Amino acid sequence: MYILNRRRFLQVGSLASAAMMMPKFLKAFESGALVPPGNKVLVIIQLSGGNDGLNTIIPYRNDIYYRSRPVLGIKRETALSLNDELGIHPSLDGLKSLYDEGSMAILNNVGYPNPDRSHFRSMDIWHSASQSNEFWNDGWIGRYLDAQCNGCDKPTQALEIDDTLSLALKGDHNKGLALTDPGRLSNTSNDKYFKDLLQQHAHEDEHHNVEYLYKTMAETISSAAYIQQQFKTYQSKENYPATELGRNLRTIANLVMSDINTKVYYVSHGSFDTHVNQQDQQARLFKQLSEALTVFTGDLKKNNRFQDVAVMTFSEFGRRVSQNASGGTDHGTANNMFLISGGLKKQGILNEGPDLMNLKDGDLQYKVDFKSVYATLLNKWLSADDQQILKQHYEKMDFI
């Protein structure tokens, strides 16, 4: 099945000029199995807008929590119990099941030194993995591509399910590819005129940027054809929710189950910017998250891929401990992260819950640098050189 598809791709999708320009790139498609057994995949879900971590993993034994949030605090009897100290938001019942079966790990108090409360700046820091006083123009997944596949030309190693590409997936030499719908991408790039342009551009140009643009164009067209081809090989039979996240996770599942060489998938969910009427908005978004992840993980399990797929969620910051006057919360700092996989070495709650006794200016203080989580996933899950990618050594953790 796989061999047939690959041959068909080579017949249908190969471009004479692209072959001349990128022998290694096409060789990558011709050489043996692209996805060796046990091939690990990372799925990143960005909870955009700053999710309120305190109402996600709820410290329901803590009086300070309820004093700070007389209206917003989630009552002990409503929260779904994880242990004696902590519960999970009632709309995250699907995640609670994953927790119970040992497929989920929770990290508390994740953040970074000198936190920035601006969405765009803090998101930049999470995307680039820079220190908070540094401005990097590339992202950590992009640098992963630079490190892993510089010169190997496999431009489908990291895919963002969106119309535009996030900083996280932009490397210096290599960039991930953004697509919402493989069919649409392939239609757009399938323009005959573009193909003819590529065909006539056979020579090496003295201008490096001309070459860069043609190379990007050739890779996009080839990748679009390749993704579309692989995408057709598996169509999930599961009943994914008719939400944006549901559709996007379905797309990811179809690709994970095919023989595509993608290692990292990136998708956003939100907005969690809940300054007003937080309760309804957060509950609605959590319900969508929980339902989509339930079907997604079920799909992976049925296809025997859950061992090899890790889902990581993050948000650019948490919210303030105290609720504000409009039934919402303002921008805060440390937050929690979920790690979901059938291949976790450690499950459950990995570290202590929020320390509400030791706030700084009314905000939680971080205990785990998010870059340690990145380092762990890069090194232990994706077998990459985390130190080169993150430009610094970070302690690795033992959840995988």
Next chain:
Amino acid sequence: MPVVAKKVEMQHLAWRAGFGETLPVITEWEKRRRKEIVNKVLIGPKRAELESVDVINATDLPDYKRFRDMTEEQKKTVREMNTQGIKDLNVAWLNMMEKSEHPLREKMSLFWHGHFACRTQDVLYNQQLISVIRENALGNFGDLLSAVSKSTAMLQFLNNQQNRKQHPNENFAREVMELFTMGRGHYSETDIKEAARAFTGWGFDDNGTFVFREKQHDDGEKVLLGKRGNYNGDDVLKILLDQRQTAIYITTKIFRYFVDDTPDQALIESLSDKFYQSGYEIKTLMQEIFMSDWFYDSKYIGNRIKSPVELLIGIRRTIPMAFEQEELMIAFQRILGQVLFYPPNVAGWPGGRAWIDSSSLMFRLRIPQVILYSQVLNIRPKEIAPEMGDGGNYKMTLQINDFLKRQFAKKVNARINWDPYIQGYSDIPRENLADEIAGVLLQQPGNIKKALLEKYADTGSREGYIKTVTIDVMSTPEYQLC
């Protein structure tokens, strides 16, 4: 050094010092001496006064002092005015870039807009800032630096309003040194602390006017970059300008923007020397660049990736058009990654290859068809998160997100005025048309074969032929470069 044709030289100048020029203009320039054209480009048309891009009068907005006492309804009105105002300002400046008879001033302003990157949700603050940038864009860098540093927008954005004697806030001082003048690695953390003390008391009042709040100023002795004195903010800027490193830093950035991504150390050294000697006269530096033979070296020609705004303005300057909804231009900016008045962070837009990834390139290649054939816009830009804080405006961002959502899958409607463009080719014989069009739109026309353009051209009429060939030439990777 390979010599290029005079026509290519002039096109190169037109693109780097502006947003490209049409065939008749280039033909005219070709006949003159380089010096004459460079001076014309630098000075602009005679007696041309600086036309403002203002969209709102301070008096149109309610008194800011009263903001706290306003009713919800009044606050809402203010927010809406800000929201609409910033969109209008974006569009007004784009139109200025498109129509300006002094494009270098707008191009230079666009450069400084990225250099002095700032975000504020207040239309008046934005308007003030862009106005001082445009006034000083080709003037003296010291004046520009001082005016920007004293603008309400920047003082607010970099938290100098909170910089007080008792509790210094270093953000402003840090960015002034790191991003506006010297660049990282040329000063110590102590220098930042001392500079921050000197900037204490710089702030703005409720009307958005710069004020020096003497009571909050630390007038004690400071030691900055080896100098000692009871410095204030103006002194710090002067000391920073005294450092040759500031001239090097600014010249390097200008070189990367106007010449090439890869700075040439020898050229930077000599350019920055002259810039420093001139007392930071920007026009002198630009004249030096545009008059140099090396600027017209073929290795620099057509090797620079246009920023999204340059690309859009370039198309619109070539073929005049009026959009049914000008705000659509904001959607285009968002998809391509450069929204005016919305830089990604204090460091501004990285530029160069950072503009290009699979999705942005494919969209760039499709823009001419989308606009000129009124196609459907089927790309949804990412939502931007509303920012809270001083003068923050939650609803505004939601409104923009909403607008962009509504644009999705809609046709792009613009009235395209092809006449002047087609008229520009009236003297060109039919068999030479394709090569002439490619020749004027691209800096490396040889790459696009005439046979390919012929294959896709509408050969039914001369007009149709010119239109289709133009659109196809604009849909090439080469057109992304200048």
